[in-house]
Amino acid sequence: MVSLRTIADDVGVSISLVSKVLNDRMGTTGIGPDLEARIRQRARELNYIRNKSALALLQRRQDVIGVFIHREGRSGSGVVEAQLDSISKEATRLGKRQVLGFFQNVEEFTHLCQLAHRGVMDGLLVGGITHGDLVSLLLEIRASGLPVVTMMQKRIHARVPNVSVDQVEVGRLGTQHLIEAGCQRIGHIRDFADRFAGYRRALAAAGLPYVRNLVFGSTADFGYAKGRAAARYFLDHKIDLDGLFAQSDEEAVGALNVFCDAGVKVPESLRIVGVDNAPYVEFSRVPLTSVSQSGHERGRIAVELLLSLLEGKPVQSAVVAPELVVRASSRS
Numbered sequence: 001m002v003s004l005r006t007i008a009d010d011v012g013v014s015i016s017l018v019s020k021v022l023n024d025r026m027g028t029t030g031i032g033p034d035l036e037a038r039i040r041q042r043a044r045e046l047n048y049i050r051n052k053s054a055l056a057l058l059q060r061r062q063d064v065i066g067v068f069i070h071r072e073g074r075s076g077s078g079v080v081e082a083q084l085d086s087i088s089k090e091a092t093r094l095g096k097r098q099v100l101g102f103f104q105n106v107e108e109f110t111h112l113c114q115l116a117h118r119g120v121m122d123g124l125l126v127g128g129i130t131h132g133d134l135v136s137l138l139l140e141i142r143a144s145g146l147p148v149v150t151m152m153q154k155r156i157h158a159r160v161p162n163v164s165v166d167q168v169e170v171g172r173l174g175t176q177h178l179i180e181a182g183c184q185r186i187g188h189i190r191d192f193a194d195r196f197a198g199y200r201r202a203l204a205a206a207g208l209p210y211v212r213n214l215v216f217g218s219t220a221d222f223g224y225a226k227g228r229a230a231a232r233y234f235l236d237h238k239i240d241l242d243g244l245f246a247q248s249d250e251e252a253v254g255a256l257n258v259f260c261d262a263g264v265k266v267p268e269s270l271r272i273v274g275v276d277n278a279p280y281v282e283f284s285r286v287p288l289t290s291v292s293q294s295g296h297e298r299g300r301i302a303v304e305l306l307l308s309l310l311e312g313k314p315v316q317s318a319v320v321a322p323e324l325v326v327r328a329s330s331r332s
Helices: 004-011 015-023 033-046 053-057 079-093 106-115 132-143 167-180 191-205 224-238 249-261 279-283 295-310
Strands: 064-072 097-102 125-130 148-152 163-164 186-189 245-247 271-275 290-291 318-320 323-325
Touching: 004 015, 004 033, 015 033, 015 245, 064 079, 064 106, 079 097, 079 125, 079 295, 097 106, 106 132, 125 132, 125 295, 132 163, 148 295, 163 167, 163 295, 167 186, 167 271, 167 290, 167 323, 186 191, 186 224, 186 249, 224 245, 224 249, 245 249, 249 271, 249 279, 279 318, 295 318
Parallel strands: 064 097, 064 125, 125 148, 148 163, 163 318, 186 245, 245 271, 271 290
Antiparallel strands: 290 323
């Protein structure tokens, strides 16, 4: 590896002067433009690469981002994995390492907080299930000088910027797609109130009536068994559907399998949409159309906000739009 001494000897100047030039810390150093150009040119010729660890130490940085996550979504949904993949790629691109930890409650988060200081990391991302009871801890971390950004469905404090996805739009987008595909009687497997509100909003915008018996369930479960139970409910009560919007991919696949076993043709007689764009939906009996929660975009934006805070720039919370991924289960 080429050293500063090699460049200094070749140009005939001091090591400290070469360091100041290549690290853009010349300040009031009285150096002419020609000499500066010679130093930079020789560094390029020798393919000099700055020692990032030494530079970080000089700037009192660790070049490390902390990422603490309480997993959300059903196992295998890929919701958290998409965010982590994006965070890792963006951090690596920017020359940052990551310290990753998972927690399920305040006690476990408190234990992770032993690492949340400037001696270990430069900033902290906290994501997954919304934890209002973490507010005091996050404010303490922030007050210690460590920037914090959350990636939760709801912003938990005005002083902690957050990156979320528009859950009402998740419901509206999935339902609107079915309407545009020609569906008039659209069933719904209900979990989140916001997604249910989006379902109703799409119906109202299209002039379609809200029919209570087209909606199954009201508690958050998201599972395969709930999807199967919903399909059996619609079949047993002879409820005529031409579309179904489920609030998770597991529910959608569970319902799809029951309908197919009963001889209902998907998508010819019934079009189905799920949520999460899980990795397995490509391989369901009929490849499933799904609304993605844009985890990759959320992760990228979260890193961007955190680095802006590190640079002392003001930031605003962000709400990311979901994305519809169309597959055979809803195609005309």
